[in-house]
Amino acid sequence: MSRAFVREQDGAELEELPDRLISEHPNLVTAEGLAQIEAEVERLTAAHAAARASEDRAQIAATARDLRYWSARRQTAEVVRRAGDAGEVHFGSTVTIERADGRRQTFRIVGEDEANPSKGSVPYVSPLARALSGKTVGDVVRVGSDEVEILEIV
Template identity: 35%
Template sequence: MEQRPNYITPAGLAALRAEYEQLFATERPALVETIAWAAGNGDRSENGDYIYGRKRLREIDRRLGWLSKRMKAAKVVDPARQEDRGRVWFGATVTIVDENERERMVTLVGDDETNAGKGLVGWNSPVARALRGAGVGDLRRVTLPAGEKEYEVTLIVYPTD
């Protein structure tokens, strides 16, 4: 099975790298020190600092492994360098209007950068898949959990250098 590319913006990769560095260089060493101190206190079976510390250390190590894999698989795409600015591609900020004339603005970003509250939609989400390649004035139908919706693309904007 061929794996999809993990597209990500430069800012998204920087955020993943910053989280990795914070966990690896700051949080993990402090936690290891706490666990060592707690282990020296004797009975580990009822030692909350030791038990919680070991649990949190496993969580951090899992997250570090996941972040490492995502960064290795990342294909950085700078939306400011998009040549075809008349169509919706990775990194575009798109204004769409639904059948009820409700306007919504979404930015197509990497799946690791999504944040619905800020209008950041993952590249492989149903909305992003429906909008890919659309131009201003195009109608696109999206199947969402709440049912089908039709959107009209009214504006496409890309960041500048």
């Protein structure tokens, strides 16, 4: 076994996993996104303590890595309050669009860690969110090879 990532901790040898990559973009979050980050830090803190108690080296390494990631994300989180003006698309907006083929989609623009396209949220750094930012109802925007029309902004 390679000893490249082995370190001494509390008298036991632990393999340290490489850190998860952290985005170069500002860590903008909604209030809900910050709550999700804080819940993940709490969950991982408990999981890490349990792994240490059971002396599960693999689990200790995995939870330590994830705890470092989520702690860094909590520390750098910038909560963006919803703007009172729903007249244009911005961070936190819920937007309904119609694609050229007639499909309608509704999604919310959120932070990177809280985005889940299958549940209707996209990160503010996505090409779609960037293309729609600052636009208003009725605007037609090119996204990739498709055109979308903004039908509603909440």
